[in-house]
Amino acid sequence: MQTAATFDPGLIARYDVNGPRYTSYPAAPQFHAGFGEPQLRAAAHASNEDPIPRPLSVYVHVPFCLSPCFYCGCTRIITRDTGRSPIYLQRLHREIELIAPLFDRDRPVVQLHFGGGTPNFLDRAQMAELLETLAQHFSFSRDPKREFGIELDPRFCDADYVRALAPLGFNRVSVGIQDFDPEVQAAVNRIQSVAQTRAVLDAARESGFRSTSVDLIYGLPKQTLAGFARTLDEVIALEPDRVAAYAYAHLPQRFKAQRQIHAADLPDAATRLRLLGLTVEKLTTAGYRYIGMDHFARADDELARAQDASTLQRNFQGYSTHGGCDLIGLGMSAISHIGASYSQNAHDLPRYYAALDAGRLPVARGLALSEDDGIRADAIGLLMCQGRLDIAAFEARHNVDFQLYFDAELRRLRKLARDDLVEIAPESLQVTARGRYLLRHIAMCFDAYLAREAAPAVRYSRAL
């Protein structure tokens, strides 16, 4: 069991730099167009040939949103025209038909996640049909431990909609809140009441969903400590099993919607740090455990138990209990992680549609991990998920001399050790309680691409 992380603004201010969030290593900016359909097919084929092939995790991207939230950095399309869904779904069904046969039928889908955009942009009938197509082309696990999750926007779905999802197999729901403070909601163009949110969470729990999760964002315009404290109290009263508190990444040159946000309304660095401190303090006092990065979970939640059992892993949804799966991303811009490869679908609808209409998989770019990439990905994954790296086991697994292989990395890490973020012992690396807040910085020590890049600032958000 880990101890509660201690919060130290002085230390955190010193580490206010930009870096990847390590939902993958190598990070997405390293993906390239040289990785296309033939490479993806080869990766899928090879993934069937292990003695015990990995189970599958499927991600479905629904890119449409009815209304633009100004903070959003996701790949989405704002439209009120629900007539766009059938056109998108037609291609999505096509993609499922093309990619599913690449995976042997004895590989169960143990994890399914719908994200967006707004998955509930689809109506109940469309959702049912999509699930049916998925079940027909993939082998859904019948294990009760399977995790079928969906992100819901409570402003655009009612209790009936949520109740209709349970018979389709969904058992986890994730609900965006960000902040309940009316001033903040106005500034980010997302007006959402506590009652709306509660209705969705209650309906999910009533209809047998196993786990509920909510998303918050700190660092939003007009955000104050007093306002966010009230939000946190209201969130705790909603009793979600998990809470994600993301740092707002203001990158208006990259995300057009963010240009609606006045930089002058953003809280300063000191306030951001206090907002994070407040979040940690309130949530841990209320019985949540700080898992790492932006994630909190009740001590009896699967995420916390996975961390204790060392089966926690990092993926594109943040942290996940299902380690050791091949991830198949479906839909516009979705990312797949199959064997030692990453790949991403076309980033816009015209290209996504064109590929499928021509009978091709819509993969646009990707990357085959080198042996070195795999070794570093393992080190980063262990430190971010377990907070510990056992050197002997690592050396045996990768056939390396750790001290020699990571000579430069350990030199970088020693600076962090002096700030008490990590303990470097001959037999292990151990992230300290303070270090849990700076996991990105610890991971960055092992990032070979970052070390070569002159100015990571352009590509990545602030690491705090």
Place this chain on the structure above:
Amino acid sequence: MTHLHQPGKLPPHNPIADDGDAVHFCSTCAFGSVCLPAGLNKSALNDLHMLVEHVGPFHTGDHIFRNGERFGALYAVRAGMVKTRQIDDEGHEQVLGFHLPGEMIGLDAIHPAKYPCDAVALDTVFVCRFSFPALSTLAAKIPDVQQRLFDLLSADIGKSSRFSGDHTADERLAAFLLDLAGRYAARGFAPNSYRLVMPRADIANYLRLAAETVSRVLRRFQDQDLIQVVGRELELVDKPALQKLARHILRD
């Protein structure tokens, strides 16, 4: 970092019998042990026009020889794994065997002087090529070499019938895993853990099982703590239990 040599990266675990040179035999050489007592090192063999030629690398999917090609040489695997297989008239593949470093292939081609199967590299493979006419000449002169050749031929005949009996999937897989372990151990490699280089489709084909059955049984073996599988790395955890399962197949 792929273009750089990374310090701290240790030599691969993958077995390779690459310790031979112009004068010395590889430690796994099938003929080294019988030639040396007869006073023949490799340079002496070359004087006899007995060509021991190192060939490779072959990459995954490359053929070392093809079905129907004229037989002229035996091959010994030096590194990597070789699959032998036949393809029937309907295009169905039948996997005949997997060959590890130190093992001979091509023994079944002596009569009728044609290779009766394909030999395909399953990973990066290096082989030794023994010219058969030269080897025959040598066998006529050195009785131990002749005896060794007969031994190899005899062992090869026995092997091919091993999985043709009426055995359960559990028995077949237990025997298969133990057989590989024994063969690695006999050549001085780690006896209880090795890499299953061959795709599961090939294992299934060889054992005449469905691919799903191979995985289902292996998963159960793992749940029963008989083996541990991580990716393609395999560890035999409870050998006695596996031996009990395999006793009808591995009688000897």
